[in-house]
Amino acid sequence: MSERNPLPERLRVAHLSPNRPNPFDLQPAEDRLQALAGQLDLTALPAMRFKGEVRASGSDEWALDGRLTARVVQPCVITLEPVETDITEDVSLIFSPHVTDPEEEEVEMGDETVEPLGQSIMLGEIAIEALTLALPVNPRAPGAEMPAPAEEVDMTGDDGRKPFAGLADLLKKDG
Numbered sequence: 151m152s153e154r155n156p157l158p159e160r161l162r163v164a165h166l167s168p169n170r171p172n173p174f175d176l177q178p179a180e181d182r183l184q185a186l187a188g189q190l191d192l193t194a195l196p197a198m199r200f201k202g203e204v205r206a207s208g209s210d211e212w213a214l215d216g217r218l219t220a221r222v223v224q225p226c227v228i229t230l231e232p233v234e235t236d237i238t239e240d241v242s243l244i245f246s247p248h249v250t251d252p253e254e255e256e257v258e259m260g261d262e263t264v265e266p267l268g269q270s271i272m273l274g275e276i277a278i279e280a281l282t283l284a285l286p287v288n289p290r291a292p293g294a295e296m297p298a299p300a301e302e303v304d305m306t307g308d309d310g311r312k313p314f315a316g317l318a319d320l321l322k323k324d325g
Contacts, residue, residue, distance in 0.1 A: 156185035157274025161204060163245075163267065168206040174216070176200040176273050187222075190282060193232050194223040200277040202241070212245040214271065218280045226291040233289040241280050245271060 187195035202216020
């Protein structure tokens with residue numbers, strides 16, 4: 151198992167049938183779910199499944215249609231209590247030999263559903279990206295609310311004057 155990618159599963163394009171759908175069903179084992187939870191800064195990832203099919207599209211492209219389902223546990227942004235969320239995300243991608251990975255640092259964003267076609271379709275990477283994009287940004291426990299802002303601090307002294315009000319007079323006397 152790779153430390154960078156706990157889900158290295160892939161489909162070799164040369165082994166795909168162009169005449170029928172090629173089903174896949176990615177259900178990572180518990181150790182891989184734990185590794186992925188650590189990579190994504192989750193409290194836990196009790197369940198994840200990426201199921202679908204890849205089929206020929208046109209003369210030289212492949213279409214992937216799948217559904218990612220997962221249960222994630224994240225800390226509440228207010229109370230830090232565990233928050234469990236069920237995620238269901240549909241994934242549709244086209245893999246084309248006519249698309250290349252950008253080489254420059256700043257590139258114009260194209261159609262994000264079209265990917266370059268290589269020797270393999272990296273199911274694990276696709277599942278991780280879909281999960282990452284679907285994660286709640288600010289998970290909240292039921293009933294958790296932001297605390298009310300603290301009341302404005304009164305900077306006046308007991309006599310109602312500001313604490314540094316007489317400082318200018320003291321400096322003039324010394325000068």
